[in-house]
Amino acid sequence: MSKQPRKEFLLETAYRLFNEQGYHATGIDMILAASGVSKATLYKYFRTKDELILEVLRRRHDEFDAVVDSYIQNYLNNNGEGASAHRVVLVIFDALNDWINSEQFFGCNFINASAEYGAKDDPIHRFAAVHKESLRDKVKTLLTGLKNSQREMLADQLLMLIDGAIVAAQVRGDSKSALTAKKAATALIAPYT
Numbered sequence: 001m002s003k004q005p006r007k008e009f010l011l012e013t014a015y016r017l018f019n020e021q022g023y024h025a026t027g028i029d030m031i032l033a034a035s036g037v038s039k040a041t042l043y044k045y046f047r048t049k050d051e052l053i054l055e056v057l058r059r060r061h062d063e064f065d066a067v068v069d070s071y072i073q074n075y076l077n078n079n080g081e082g083a084s085a086h087r088v089v090l091v092i093f094d095a096l097n098d099w100i101n102s103e104q105f106f107g108c109n110f111i112n113a114s115a116e117y118g119a120k121d122d123p124i125h126r127f128a129a130v131h132k133e134s135l136r137d138k139v140k141t142l143l144t145g146l147k148n149s150q151r152e153m154l155a156d157q158l159l160m161l162i163d164g165a166i167v168a169a170q171v172r173g174d175s176k177s178a179l180t181a182k183k184a185a186t187a188l189i190a191p192y193t
Helices: 004-023 027-037 039-045 049-082 090-099 109-114 124-144 147-171 177-192
Strands: none
Touching: 004 027, 004 039, 004 049, 004 109, 027 039, 027 177, 049 090, 049 109, 049 124, 090 124, 090 147, 090 177, 109 124, 109 147, 147 177
């Protein structure tokens, strides 16, 4: 077992297995065997498998949010006063491209979770929706200087392109999907710049 705290190692192991096997196909016994953590230890931290999944998703949400924020901040730092408020949203596609073409890409944890936990009132499905809504809000916030109705419409369209790029990469193995989506996003944003 790793030298890191048991809870952290357990979460990392569960995250890896959920990515590789799926949420339903990954049983508690599989997580225990791969992590070397006892059942008592697992249940000390998580009362149910669903609680473990939710914590993995929360951490993935925070991680994804931090990565996107760092790409945005780098863009702003590199472009200073010349940074276009509408063009900054395009760096999200750069972050997606780097992720899609990394060894850490297994598709979207939130799309996968919402597919496996399809009931709209399921806490896992609801958290996946919260993640997507949070990304939509981030995009909307970046679209300054527009009427609210324009921001709403453009944020919805850009989120469709983001999710579409992820699905194209996952399902079709399209390693250029984020760059293709970025071109479409550029065309959508052009009338507002």
